[in-house]
Amino acid sequence: MKIVGLTGGIGSGKTTVAKMFEAEGIPIYIADDRAKYIMDRQDVIDRIQAVFPINVLDALGKLDRRKIREVVFDNKSLLNELNSIVHPEVKKDFLEFVQANQAADFIIKESAILFEKGLDRECDFTILVTAPEEIRIERVKKRDNTTEDSIRQIIANQWDDLKKKSLSDYIIENIDMKLVKECVISIVNDIKLRKNSI
Ligand SMILES: CC(C)(COP(=O)(O)OP(=O)(O)OC[C@H]1O[C@@H](n2cnc3c(N)ncnc32)[C@H](O)[C@@H]1O)[C@@H](O)C(=O)NCCC(=O)NCCS
Ligand SMILES: Nc1ncnc2c1ncn2[C@@H]1O[C@H](COP(=O)(O)OP(=O)(O)OP(=O)(O)O)[C@@H](O)[C@H]1O
Numbered sequence: 001m002k003i004v005g006l007t008g009g010i011g012s013g014k015t016t017v018a019k020m021f022e023a024e025g026i027p028i029y030i031a032d033d034r035a036k037y038i039m040d041r042q043d044v045i046d047r048i049q050a051v052f053p054i055n056v057l058d059a060l061g062k063l064d065r066r067k068i069r070e071v072v073f074d075n076k077s078l079l080n081e082l083n084s085i086v087h088p089e090v091k092k093d094f095l096e097f098v099q100a101n102q103a104a105d106f107i108i109k110e111s112a113i114l115f116e117k118g119l120d121r122e123c124d125f126t127i128l129v130t131a132p133e134e135i136r137i138e139r140v141k142k143r144d145n146t147t148e149d150s151i152r153q154i155i156a157n158q159w160d161d162l163k164k165k166s167l168s169d170y171i172i173e174n175i176d177m178k179l180v181k182e183c184v185i186s187i188v189n190d191i192k193l194r195k196n197s198i
Contacts, residue, residue, distance in 0.1 A: 002106035002196050003098070003122065007114035008129030009161065010154045011136030011143075013174035017129050018110040020184040027101045031090055031111040038089045039063055051081045073153040087117065105192050115164050124197045127187065128168035130161050131175060 006021075008014040018028045038044055045063050049056055054071065058064040072079040094109065101107050108127075111119055120126050131139075133155070140151050165171060170190075172183050 001098070001102055001104055002124040002191065002194070003198075004106050004108050004191060005114045005120050005123035005126040006108050006110045006129065007112065007120075007126065007164065008131075008174075009133075009136060009158050010112065010151060011140040012129040012131050013139070013180075014110050014112070014129045016177075017127075017172060017174060017180060017184065018108055020181055021108045021188065024185065024188045026106065026108055026188065027097075027104050028108045028110060029094055029097045031094070031109065034093050035086050035090050036065070038093060039065075039086060044085065044089060047085050048082065051085070052078070069150070073150070073157055076157075079157065083117075113158065115167055116159055120167060122198070125169040125191060125194070126167065127170040127172060128161070128164050129172050129174050130165075131173065135175070 006014055006018055008017075015030060015032075018030060022028045039048070040063065045057070048063065048068075052068070052071075054067065056064055056067050058067075068082070072082055098107065106124070109119070109123065111117070114120050114123070114126065137148055137151050140146065141148065170187050172180055172187075174180050
């Protein structure tokens with residue numbers, strides 16, 4: 001079984017593209033979604049609250065992600081603290097996913113920070129999803145009902161596409177969905193023919 005990392009900056013459309021792979025029968029692991037699920041666990045909530053200088057809970061005692069988002073992307077040390085709590089848990093969770101999908105030819109691991117966190121070293125191949133920054137910002141503004149400033153703060157915590165392009169095996173420009181779909185189908189066929197690289 002091959003592990004194929006899929007990444008892209010905020011709003012590039014990597015989850016949208018990951019779902020196209022899923023439609024072709026490829027198991028997909030969306031690290032962001034799994035991180036959210038893990039962060040609803042009480043033991044994880046307690047560890048996060050212990051390092052945050054503000055109350056990060058909502059009225060029901062659940063983690064208020066919006067509050068966290070408002071502080072971490074402007075505070076590198078707090079983001080590192082959060083990452084150091086969440087990422088090892090995601091790693092364990094991913095290993096279980098890999099075990100459960102041994103029969104697949106390959107699986108897709110989608111993460112916004114695949115290269116930033118060196119996770120590409122654990123992948124056989126990598127796919128980068130790109131789109132012009134202004135388009136990405138417009139997409140996220142619409143999707144999350146958020147401000148351009150807050151999106152730009154997240155972009156500042158991710159590598160730029162130029163750096164990621166040089167490390168990627170496949171690059172998908174996500175503008176026209178029909179072309180993207182064709183690209184996904186040809187990548188699926190190509191990866192199936194390739195041997196594991198790690
Ligand atoms: C900061 C949090 C609470 C904000 O949650 P919220 O639901 O508002 O936004 P969401 O999770 O959709 O994040 C928005 C976008 O920010 C980017 N992003 C998320 N985490 C990170 C990070 N650690 N570093 C850089 N960019 C990140 C992604 O492009 C992501 O899609 C959340 O992103 C989080 O818990 N991040 C830390 C865990 C993590 O690293 N997850 C990503 C992969 S495991
Ligand atoms: N080719 C496209 N044309 C128009 N809208 C798109 C396209 N691709 C994605 N979108 C929309 O843009 C938004 C962002 O896409 P998506 O959530 O897949 O991005 P992402 O890279 O996973 O973002 P994030 O890093 O925030 O998780 C979504 O609302 C999605 O429906």
